[in-house]
Amino acid sequence: MKRAKKKELISLLAMVSPVSFWMALLIALPLIYILGISFCGTDEAHNIVLSPTLRNYARIFDPAIAGIYLNSLSVAGLATIFAILIGYPFAAIMANAKPFSKTLMYVALMLPFWTNCVIRLYAWRTILGSNGTLNFILLKLGLISKPLEIMFTRGAVVLGMVYTLLPFMVMPISTVLEKLDRGLLEASSDLGARPATTFLRVTLPLSAPGVFAGVIMVFIPALGFFFVSDLMGGGTSQLIGNLVERQFKESFNWPFGAALSVLLIAATLILVRLYTASGGQLDDLGAM
Amino acid sequence: MSRDPIVELAGVNKFYGENHVVKNLDLCVREGEFLSMLGPSGCGKTTTLRMIAGFERQTDGLITVEGESVEEKEPYERSVNTVFQSYALFPHMNVFDNVAYGLKVKKESKAGIKSRVDSALSLVRMQGYEKRRPAQLSGGQRQRIAIARAVVNNPKVLLLDEPLGALDMKLRRQMQLELKNLQKSLGITFLYVTHDQEEALMMSDRIAVMSGGVLEQIGTPKEIYEKPRTRFAADFIGEANMFEAVAREKRSGGAALFELESGTILAGAPEPFVPGEMHYISVRPEKTLFSSAPQDGFTLHGAVIEHIYAGSGIKCVILLPGGQEIKINVPAGFPAPEAGSAVHVYWKPGDAALIHSDSSAIHNTIKNVDLGKYAGVGHEES
């Protein structure tokens, strides 16, 4: 009887506002849980104990942990820079392409998502490994005398990140560039600006919100994508994501893992706030 | 005011695919004048401006600015500036930076930029708005900034594409006067596009009437209004009573008698006078008169079916037995025919404009289009 009533209430809530209900259930509750335990400690048996503490947050200043943070930030930073350098021209060409070529480019960008990301990263190993296709060709051509060590370096991790996250840079930029009023480019040209000047003074500033959106969508995941570091870096390059993963799967220090996650979420929120403050549209972030 | 040509178009054609939007256009803009291109939407006005500014390339024909072909010049190399229909102000720059844009791009000195932007802003009475973004301005203010941004570069020719199109009527009338004064005081040549005939008549030194990509007539507002040379020009500019008339006999004082379906009329005699030739004759409603007694040469007699008070005057419509309706505008304070009464319609023969016949318009089109080259393309909009 009591259960039936509860069910009724839930279905009523679900009907009144299905979206907010499921949002609350699937997103808010786990987040609240994570936030809660990030202030807890653990006993010897790795059980979470309710004794409010800031120790988990203080551990970030531990040199070993701080080193991982700095490494992770630099990998994510490099990945973001390369994603902009490759993604911006790609987005610009896509935004100005004829409908057919545009569709083609869009498909090329999205097609990889049909295959599991991990499998695609394995493909990179067969291409870039010391016995991989690239080394094979270069050796055969006599351009190198011994295989290049590409895999399992920081560079490989950055490459993996750029490869995995590039679409998230291209899409918001091309969305903004497509919406860009061509009349403004003509006005600039009419006033005597050469194409390069028009790009620097008009196109680039007006597409900044798209770039910013891309930065958020590349930089934040790049801090957390531990599997990229595992597969491409083979453990040579530890990321915040690896650290978080280890707390939950190996060290069983959930409160510390939770604190690390809270910091990542906080960083994301700050970036999104900066983004909207600079005139960006939240819709463009969610467009993916 | 100097009268040398500054922009010349010779035999300019523009095709968009199969669509022939500008047809063998010959146009000469003289230095310092205010020339309006007037025509209905879609007649190729914007396309013509865009070809002069360099955003579109003509399919064939020659465009010269200051006697020099601009064929090889990119928009940023041409000495004309444009005021765009949508203003196209840079949304990420404030008013000062918008107006300073052209000068900054040309690497003028900071002090020079400051003083020129100041004087351009005072010209359009927008001082004090330097720090505002375009989004924080009203439509009329954006309009002024768009004009300041163009004139600050001291262009030889300013191209304006329906610059007042987005403004409400009252602001529009005010801006018309301001623009006209601005043009006079700066002495810059204006090539001004509009579809508003009243605007063109008020502001222009000369008007180029366009229809379906063809230049129908070019002349002073007075010439265009009083002596329209094509049916289109007569119809499009102001109101007109249009008659299809056959020349019958010459009368004294340069007049001639014409025969209509519903009677006879007098109008200026065509040169050369060919009895039996068909003409279109256009008479403005305010030049059309009425009387209770028949007038010499005129046998138009009909019933007053409308009598409308319109503030500055009274608008009447008279229905002729053949079914044609004739509009008469009577200024306020003068007697107007009562609705339901029957009146005779006439005018001074000199007030009737003679349009040879449609064959002249057709003749024009044939002369203008190389049919051999574009056989089967002849698409006309009107």
Ligand SMILES: Nc1ncnc2c1ncn2[C@@H]1O[C@H](COP(=O)(O)OP(=O)(O)O)[C@@H](O)[C@H]1O
């Ligand atoms: N970029 C374009 N591509 C194809 N057709 C166009 C283009 N621009 C204008 N047109 C066509 O050319 C004709 C003239 O347009 P336009 O010059 O803009 O007219 P107006 O400014 O007199 O209203 C129209 O029929 C329009 O549809």
Ligand SMILES: [Mg+2]
């Ligand atoms: Mg137009």
